[in-house]
Amino acid sequence: MRTWLTLLRREWWEHKSGFLWTPVATAALVILASALALSLVSGTDTQFSYSTQQQSGADSTSDAFEWRGSLLQMLDFSSWSAPVLSERAAQFRSLIAQPFVLGHFLVAVFVLLGGLHDDRRDRSVLFWKSMPVSDLETVFSKLVFAVWVAPLVAIAAILTAQAGSLCLLTLLGPAAGVTGVELAWQHAGLLNGAAVLLSGYLVQGLWALPVYAWLLLVSAAVPRVPFVWALLLPGAGVVLEGLFFRTSVLSSQIWAHLSFRALPRPEDVDNGAVQPAVGFAEQLALLGSSDLWLGVAVAAGLLAAAVYFRGRNNDL
């Protein structure tokens, strides 16, 4: 246990710049962008109108809209019903979460690709291996930290950015004609959203495990340019499968496991769904799917290979 905490702390020290400063900088940017957007749309008189016509079978619906005044006045919370408030809050939460989710994923990709490679390049692998830590512990500590520990920072940053944006709205809104800001807070569901993110990262880690395990395997196995190998080998697999079997199972599986299935994503505004796309129920369903566990099985094989190569490969 003490070893495990130490190994995770080691990862934190090494990758603080990626896993801490990326979400902190993203949160700062999101809040700045919110402030900018709010000050742009408040105060100025704006007018616009739009009309749409939709034809479906014999039915034809048309929708016309005209606006005059401050754009912020559109945020008329006191006139919205509770379900609408909740739905828009979910939209707002997942919209803000997107850059953080993407940011964490990109940092994790680079950290995992370098995790079992960089120390071979600078020969510090000889020091790490001179410590009473097994190769299995080394590989899993890197995996667990990047996939399940680092998201905690991202979630905290998301929560900060969401709360920060709401604070800005509270400060700047009423003067620009926004009514019922307290209703926006009441229905914001920030903690519930954080809980969905928490369980989401738990499930997402399992869903994307083949991807993460692949990165670790490449990192442990190849002598140089792991990034190129990580892309090249699956790419070659996809091409060969297409040539010889005329199928695309591999590529569709890769794309599927690269997608953020277990994390909230903003619903397409046009189809007007009331519920956010991903909540606890959807995560639980994904957790119960054979696709997820098949991926975990593949990942177990890839991780075993990563441990094997970690045990053989020393300095480059």
Next chain:
Amino acid sequence: MNLIEARGLHKHYGSVRALDDFHLSLAPGQILGLIGPNGSGKTTALKTFLGLCPLDGGEVKVLGRNPRRDRKGLMAHVGYIADVGILPRWMRVHQLLRYVAGVHPTFDRQAAERALAETEVRLNARISGLSTGMAVQLHLSIIAAMQAQLLVLDEPTLGLDILYRQHFYDSLLQDGLAAERGVLITTHEVREIEHLLTDVLFIHHGRTVLQMSMDDLSTRFFKVTTTPERAGVLRALHPLHERPGTSEIQMIFDGADGVALAEAGEVSQPTLPELFVALVGQS
């Protein structure tokens, strides 16, 4: 029980034989120098003892364990220093100490910090910012604070300037690091360590040429310096090796009668490099 017991080790990389029927044993209290030219298999041998690479044949036990199967258990009792560049450069000194304290069962962090307080190494310094000499001091104080039974030193002074080299070996002996433990050391600067070895092993083309205590070595091998005129007498006594010269000739003898040798020339102890060359032939 021997700390290291290696019998008939084989290891090849492709067609290159790094180890070819290699034998070694190391008992507590011994300081064994592993001596051979570059590419003779020294580093490969050390790596197999530390469980860093798999063998193609033979059997090795280190502290009674199979190093390949139980590297983790083994490394709780082994201190390893390769040449100076292996400490993680991105880390800070206090982080390194916390890390070792966290994974190592017998590491005494206070002792390491006390030892570092005597040096110029600051706990908050980044390792990449330390001079090579300071990095070695850091690594030594970590090793000294972990009560290892076995020290493995692979070219520990490579990249150090001449002052620090002497200092390294001095502190190795002063801190009692070597006593009560076993030390296995490789270096290409044999002269630097000759005086502190208790035992020596010559390795050539991955093969053990000779393993012997320095005491036995001094009673078994002799160097005789003589003139060309008197060389004939000595040649009749079957020298291992002859180094010709214009005014004087040097010959190395294995187990010859010291009195007979003294009559034909000046008898002295061969240096380790001289002995190595005599044993493996001109190369």
